[in-house]
Amino acid sequence: MKTEADLLPLSPQAARAVGRLRPARKIGRQIFVFLAPFVLYGLFLLYNGVNPWELYVSMVRSAFGDWFGFGETLIKATPILLTGLAAALPARAGLINVGGEGQLAIGALLATMAAVWLLDAVPAAAGIPLMLFAGALGGALWAGVTALLKVAGRMNETIASLLLNYVAVFLVGYFVHGPLKDPHSFNWPFSPEIARQLRLPVFDGTRLHIGFLLAIAFAVLVWLVLAKTGTGFRIRVLGGNRIAAERAGIRVSLIYAGVLLAAGALAGIAGMIEIAGIEGRLRPTTGATYGYLGFLAAWMAWNHPLRLLLTSFLLGMIAVAGNELEIGSGLPSSSVHMLMALVLFFLMGGARGRKA
Amino acid sequence: MENQGSNGVLLRTVGLTKRFGSLVANQGIDLAVKAGTIHAVLGENGAGKSTLMKMLYGVYKPDEGEIYMDGRPVTLHPPSRAREKGIGMVFQDFRLIPAMTALDNVALAAGSGWRFRRGSLRERMLEISAKYGLSVNPDVPVWQLDLGQRQRLEIVKTLMAPNVRLIIFDEPTSVLVPQEVRAFLDMLGLLRKDGFGILLITHKIDEVLACADEVSVLRAGRLTYRAERDEGWTAERLVSAMLGERTPQPVTKRDRAGKRPTEEARRSGHPSEEVPRPEPRFADMPPEALSRMEHPSEETSHPGCPSEGPGEVLRLENGAIAGDHGELVLESVNLTLRRGEITGVAGISGNGQRELAEALCGLRRLKRGTVTIGGKPVAGGPREFLEAGVACVPEDPLRESVVPGFTILEHMALEGIPLRRRRMGIDWRHAREALEASEEARALNLAEAGRRADRLSGGNVQRMVLARALIRRPRVLIVSYPSRGLDIGTVHAIQRQLIGLAESGTAILLFSEDLDELFKLSDRLMVLFGKRLLGPYDPAETDAFRIGERMLRGETA
Numbered sequence: 032m033k034t035e036a037d038l039l040p041l042s043p044q045a046a047r048a049v050g051r052l053r054p055a056r057k058i059g060r061q062i063f064v065f066l067a068p069f070v071l072y073g074l075f076l077l078y079n080g081v082n083p084w085e086l087y088v089s090m091v092r093s094a095f096g097d098w099f100g101f102g103e104t105l106i107k108a109t110p111i112l113l114t115g116l117a118a119a120l121p122a123r124a125g126l127i128n129v130g131g132e133g134q135l136a137i138g139a140l141l142a143t144m145a146a147v148w149l150l151d152a153v154p155a156a157a158g159i160p161l162m163l164f165a166g167a168l169g170g171a172l173w174a175g176v177t178a179l180l181k182v183a184g185r186m187n188e189t190i191a192s193l194l195l196n197y198v199a200v201f202l203v204g205y206f207v208h209g210p211l212k213d214p215h216s217f218n219w220p221f222s223p224e225i226a227r228q229l230r231l232p233v234f235d236g237t238r239l240h241i242g243f244l245l246a247i248a249f250a251v252l253v254w255l256v257l258a259k260t261g262t263g264f265r266i267r268v269l270g271g272n273r274i275a276a277e278r279a280g281i282r283v284s285l286i287y288a289g290v291l292l293a294a295g296a297l298a299g300i301a302g303m304i305e306i307a308g309i310e311g312r313l314r315p316t317t318g319a320t321y322g323y324l325g326f327l328a329a330w331m332a333w334n335h336p337l338r339l340l341l342t343s344f345l346l347g348m349i350a351v352a353g354n355e356l357e358i359g360s361g362l363p364s365s366s367v368h369m370l371m372a373l374v375l376f377f378l379m380g381g382a383r384g385r386k387a
Numbered sequence: 388m389e390n391q392g393s394n395g396v397l398l399r400t401v402g403l404t405k406r407f408g409s410l411v412a413n414q415g416i417d418l419a420v421k422a423g424t425i426h427a428v429l430g431e432n433g434a435g436k437s438t439l440m441k442m443l444y445g446v447y448k449p450d451e452g453e454i455y456m457d458g459r460p461v462t463l464h465p466p467s468r469a470r471e472k473g474i475g476m477v478f479q480d481f482r483l484i485p486a487m488t489a490l491d492n493v494a495l496a497a498g499s500g501w502r503f504r505r506g507s508l509r510e511r512m513l514e515i516s517a518k519y520g521l522s523v524n525p526d527v528p529v530w531q532l533d534l535g536q537r538q539r540l541e542i543v544k545t546l547m548a549p550n551v552r553l554i555i556f557d558e559p560t561s562v563l564v565p566q567e568v569r570a571f572l573d574m575l576g577l578l579r580k581d582g583f584g585i586l587l588i589t590h591k592i593d594e595v596l597a598c599a600d601e602v603s604v605l606r607a608g609r610l611t612y613r614a615e616r617d618e619g620w621t622a623e624r625l626v627s628a629m630l631g632e633r634t635p636q637p638v639t640k641r642d643r644a645g646k647r648p649t650e651e652a653r654r655s656g657h658p659s660e661e662v663p664r665p666e667p668r669f670a671d672m673p674p675e676a677l678s679r680m681e682h683p684s685e686e687t688s689h690p691g692c693p694s695e696g697p698g699e700v701l702r703l704e705n706g707a708i709a710g711d712h713g714e715l716v717l718e719s720v721n722l723t724l725r726r727g728e729i730t731g732v733a734g735i736s737g738n739g740q741r742e743l744a745e746a747l748c749g750l751r752r753l754k755r756g757t758v759t760i761g762g763k764p765v766a767g768g769p770r771e772f773l774e775a776g777v778a779c780v781p782e783d784p785l786r787e788s789v790v791p792g793f794t795i796l797e798h799m800a801l802e803g804i805p806l807r808r809r810r811m812g813i814d815w816r817h818a819r820e821a822l823e824a825s826e827e828a829r830a831l832n833l834a835e836a837g838r839r840a841d842r843l844s845g846g847n848v849q850r851m852v853l854a855r856a857l858i859r860r861p862r863v864l865i866v867s868y869p870s871r872g873l874d875i876g877t878v879h880a881i882q883r884q885l886i887g888l889a890e891s892g893t894a895i896l897l898f899s900e901d902l903d904e905l906f907k908l909s910d911r912l913m914v915l916f917g918k919r920l921l922g923p924y925d926p927a928e929t930d931a932f933r934i935g936e937r938m939l940r941g942e943t944a
Contacts (some may be wrong), residue, residue, distance in 0.1 A: 271790035
């Protein structure tokens with residue numbers, strides 16, 4: 032790391048290592064880091080009898096070729112962006128929130144409860160914001176458990192938030208099998224459909240709803256708070272050097288709790304958007320894997336909210352390509368998770384030592 | 388031992404030199420260790436003891452010079468080679484794995500091949516333990532052992548290595564309680580009788596007097612003194628070899644006669660050249676408040692403590708402070724900081740400096756005792772101390788104060804310059820203007836405000852952290868090693884700033900390892916030794932030699 036290098040005399044080997052990276056090689060390395068996962072995944076596709084080139088071309092085409100495809104990509108990217116923010120914001124304060132998955136689920140649960148039980152007859156202008164609030168509240172509550180364990184119990188937030196994901200999924204399962212089950216569902220585990228007026232407005236000719244605008248607005252908001260405000264300043268100080276933050280009199284526990292609650296609210300909103308924008312009702316699998324994909328996107332973006340716009344779009348693209356893959360080749364769509372993982376590994380490996 | 392070399396000299400170094408960049412850590416060291424003797428290496432912190440030992444244990448490769456074992460030239464780098472040649476080292480921070488049992492730790496070091504021969508290892512371990520009085524239960528996990536037991540285990544581990552002949556002990560007694568020290572020295576005697584060569588790194592003169600056969604003293608990277616027991620040595624001779632021929636300096640720059648007029652001059656609107664500063668912010672207190680706080684304290688009865696001090700600002704009473712592992716580092720500490728006074732704290736590092744400084748910054752809760760600032764008890768965390776007007780300059784600013792990626796300006800905003808809001812954000816332009824207008828930043832020659840602090844040199848970081856503390860004009864300043872690693876010009880600038888700050892009314896607690904600096908700046912001196920804070924002493928009535936002796940031997944000296 033840079034700081035140590037400044038302090039300690041460089042050993043000859045280290046000095047050579049520092050001098051080794053010339054600009055041309057740096058660019059070459061970045062191209063390699065970007066292409067390598069696609070090449071590796073291509074080998075996997077070839078082995079399974081799929082032409083990787085065709086897949087990649089159709090992937091780009093489906094994402095940019097027509098409005099519907101573009102919309103599909105944005106639909107996938109929206110929850111990834113929000114759960115990505117739920118990982119990125121705490122990360123800037125030095126916390127690792129892996130709980131996006133559970134926070135999204137509880138957000139979706141509370142949003143559905145509000146929609147089904149309270150807002151059935153409420154007009155859109157009041158109903159949608161209230162449902163959004165319920166979703167945010169659900170996510171924040173769930174993250175609040177993690178925050179409490181972290182601040183009062185001195186437990187590790189990574190483990191706590193991860194384990195709570197499973198609890199959240201079972202909690203949703205309990206509700207859709209029990210109190211929140213649709214009486215007309217022929218015993219399928221899902222909630223009643225939410226009222227028509229509570230569905231998010233959709234762009235013509237696509238399934239794209241205004242939720243993605245909301246997500247982008249939140250990304251910009253998080254960036255503004257982090258980059259411009261005093262609170263953001265303190266969050267970044269804490270994330271950069273906890274001892275320095277303590278020495279400066281920053282209330283560490285307060286910030287920890289605050290960013291976790293905010294993160295939960297963001298993930299909870301993702302859950303609400305899934306309900307109100309796409310599914311219309313709560314299922315045990317609503318929003319599954321989006322929490323982890325968001326975590327991935329946040330890491331790929333080095334926890335920068337604006338870069339997150341790009342990485343969540345990229346992951347959205349890959350996820351849509353997964354559908355293509357299943358239809359076209361018979362490989363399960365989840366096999367694109369391999370590609371996502373490869374992209375992440377190479378990005379993180381390629382950026383080693385760059386951060387400081 | 389059977390294979391001793393020429394006239395019993397196990398290891399000899401000739402002209403050993405090690406440089407780190409421009410710093411010469413060791414210069415031309417000639418050292419000889421005989422089998423069956425204890426060779427003590429004495430020196431202050433930073434004198435180069437550790438560098439020397441690390442060369443002998445193969446951690447560092449010498450830049451110049453040769454090492455001979457049994458009269459033949461050898462290369463000891465890397466440590467595996469040094470171990471092969473029969474050199475063992477007992478580190479100050481033990482190389483043990485807490486989750487594993489004592490026996491498994493030994494197996495890790497001494498076992499070889501694929502199979503763990505726990506049975507035979509245990510036998511040898513118990514045998515060695517019994518022989519040298521190093522009782523360690525082989526089946527207890529290391530985390531349950533106290534520091535003394537861990538050290539014994541570390542020694543057993545070293546002795547279990549095949550063909551070990553020379554053992555280096557790095558400040559071995561620093562982790563031991565007094566009773567254990569006796570047993571440890573006895574154990575060294577047993578090792579000596581069995582023909583081991585022993586290198587004992589220490590800064591405690593009493594230990595050298597008690598057990599060493601030969602002593603080498605290092606100062607600033609060079610050997611300044613070497614003697615054998617028969618040649619006769621005295622504590623006085625060793626102290627002066629360690630500390631150098633520092634002449635006692637009873638007169639300081641800050642003697643009272645000189646200080647008053649300066650302050651008067653400033654008050655009457657003729658600022659002296661040294662103190663170009665406006666009225667203090669925190670330090671300025673109404674006289675009634677001061678007189679209210681001024682109750683007679685036991686310190687005032689000390690001869691070295693003038694009772695006419697303008698008023699006490701911070702008071703630590705009967706404090707007990709625990710270290711990182713819950714062990715008691717300081718007890719019954721009484722400390723009073725007065726307005727406008729610099730209290731210097733001397734002591735070999737590791738005697739509780741960090742813990743005391745952290746306790747006074749709110750980073751470390753007191754185990755017992757109370758802190759009162761301005762008459763009010765302060766018990767909370769760093770925030771409460773900050774609000775009470777305490778500023779701190781930590782021992783290791785790079786680790787404790789620098790936020791990676793942040794600029795100097797942002798660092799200044801963190802504790803020094805008060806931030807103004809601008810719409811929903813921070814008014815950075817105002818902060819920058821405030822920084823550029825600040826006398827302190829200019830006097831300390833602060834680097835450009837937009838530079839990233841984590842890429843600054845150690846000296847620039849030090850300047851930044853100091854400027855930040857000074858800009859706040861705190862009521863109390865706790866400053867640790869302000870001139871460590873800095874060039875003489877910067878050191879003088881910093882010292883002038885500290886004096887100026889004190890004259891504007893701040894109470895300063897100054898930790899330093901530089902006795903000259905302490906004498907030059909302090910109104911009162913205190914010494915950390917053996918879990919106690921000794922003193923205060925009046926710098927005008929004592930001298931570097933007497934303080935040095937207290938640092939090394941406590942009040943018995």
